[in-house]
Amino acid sequence: MIYLILFYEFCKIGLFALGGGPATLPFLMDLADKYDWYTKEQLADLVAVSQSTPGPLGINMATFAGYHAAGILGAILASLSLVFPSLVIIILVAKFLNNFNEKPVVKGIFYGIRPAVTGLIAVSVINLFEISLFDEVNGLTKLNVPVAILTVVVFFLLQIKQLGKLHPGVWLLAGAAAGILFRL
Amino acid sequence: MGILGELFFAFAKIGVLTFGGGLTMLPMLKHELVEQKKWVTEDEILDYYAVGQCTPGIIAVNVSTFIGYKKAGIIGAVISTLGMITPSVVIITVIAGILTTFMNNVWVASALMGIRGVVCALLVQTVITLAKKSIEDYFCAFIFIGVFVASFLFSLPSVVAVIITGLLGIFMYKIKEKKRKGREK
Numbered sequence: 257m258i259y260l261i262l263f264y265e266f267c268k269i270g271l272f273a274l275g276g277g278p279a280t281l282p283f284l285m286d287l288a289d290k291y292d293w294y295t296k297e298q299l300a301d302l303v304a305v306s307q308s309t310p311g312p313l314g315i316n317m318a319t320f321a322g323y324h325a326a327g328i329l330g331a332i333l334a335s336l337s338l339v340f341p342s343l344v345i346i347i348l349v350a351k352f353l354n355n356f357n358e359k360p361v362v363k364g365i366f367y368g369i370r371p372a373v374t375g376l377i378a379v380s381v382i383n384l385f386e387i388s389l390f391d392e393v394n395g396l397t398k399l400n401v402p403v404a405i406l407t408v409v410v411f412f413l414l415q416i417k418q419l420g421k422l423h424p425g426v427w428l429l430a431g432a433a434a435g436i437l438f439r440l
Numbered sequence: 441m442g443i444l445g446e447l448f449f450a451f452a453k454i455g456v457l458t459f460g461g462g463l464t465m466l467p468m469l470k471h472e473l474v475e476q477k478k479w480v481t482e483d484e485i486l487d488y489y490a491v492g493q494c495t496p497g498i499i500a501v502n503v504s505t506f507i508g509y510k511k512a513g514i515i516g517a518v519i520s521t522l523g524m525i526t527p528s529v530v531i532i533t534v535i536a537g538i539l540t541t542f543m544n545n546v547w548v549a550s551a552l553m554g555i556r557g558v559v560c561a562l563l564v565q566t567v568i569t570l571a572k573k574s575i576e577d578y579f580c581a582f583i584f585i586g587v588f589v590a591s592f593l594f595s596l597p598s599v600v601a602v603i604i605t606g607l608l609g610i611f612m613y614k615i616k617e618k619k620r621k622g623r624e625k
Contacts, residue, residue, distance in 0.1 A: 270496060310528070379591040
């Protein structure tokens with residue numbers, strides 16, 4: 257039964273997450289609310305791991321989420337389900353539609369969806385902020401100051417042109433090193 | 441090795457060697473498929489990217505599906521897609537297994553806290569880049585703010601947001617085109 261639910265949920269993400277990898281994030285957030293497959297804290301780690309390992313971000317996140325939900329089979333099923341809708345659609349487009357991306361309807365859909373997806377991702381990022389930068393101590397939410405400082409420092413370093421071009425993996429390694437060094 | 445085997449391993453190699461997906465995969469795809477294999481031209485790759493961005497799903501995977509279809513039909517599309525995702529599935533499954541075992545280790549926990557801090561910064565950067573690209577006029581800005589507020593304050597489901605804004609987009613694009621044509625006359 258869990259496999260059927262996984263197939264359904266990840267097909268849905270594959271169909272509606274327009275705009276590639278990061279666009280899957282809001283949908284994975286929705287899943288964390290809906291099922292007890294993973295917590296939002298685990299989702300934060302999942303994003304980190306997905307960014308620092310090879311392969312497309314969206315596939316990595318789906319595999320990870322599927323693994324948490326139902327082990328190795330879940331991992332395989334989630335990533336297959338994620339690509340299934342686009343596989344069918346691409347084959348149809350390649351077979352029947354020339355200049356698909358020039359069609360006014362397609363252009364119109366993306367004209368509306370692109371800013372919407374950006375808005376959805378922005379909300380997911382705020383949710384991740386709450387999870388990553390705040391701790392709950394005796395029922396009170398408290399800012400984790402060292403981690404917050406790390407975030408701000410890295411953000412400003414990213415604005416420097418040469419540093420901004422560095423591979424994300426370099427930043428994540430530096431973050432891991434800082435975490436161990438300062439016992440975050 | 442037949443064409444199917446070649447497709448599988450070509451895309452598996454790209455899957456292993458690239459991080460992040462999307463546009464970061466473009467240079468690698470060009471190198472492997474245009475210069476090495478000579479399966480497609482550089483113009484064709486850019487066309488496939490344009491389609492890959494306008495179809496649902498993961499952009500890099502969509503491009504591999506498209507090229508697989510062009511080379512060897514439906515089976516080619518399926519094999520190329522599987523080639524692209526197999527390395528991720530194997531690597532992530534192994535890491536997920538290791539992580540669940542070592543999550544409570546002090547060192548791993550500290551490292552993950554540091555990584556979370558960096559991920560927050562990287563994601564803010566991603567949102568800024570996306571916003572610059574996707575908000576091209578007042579209508580887009582209105583959609584961005586509307587969806588942001590509806591999702592943040594009222595937990596609007598993501599699927600609903602995508603359907604509504606897609607329909608609005610078709611409608612507004614028509615008006616925009618009419619205005620543009622009117623001005624040209």
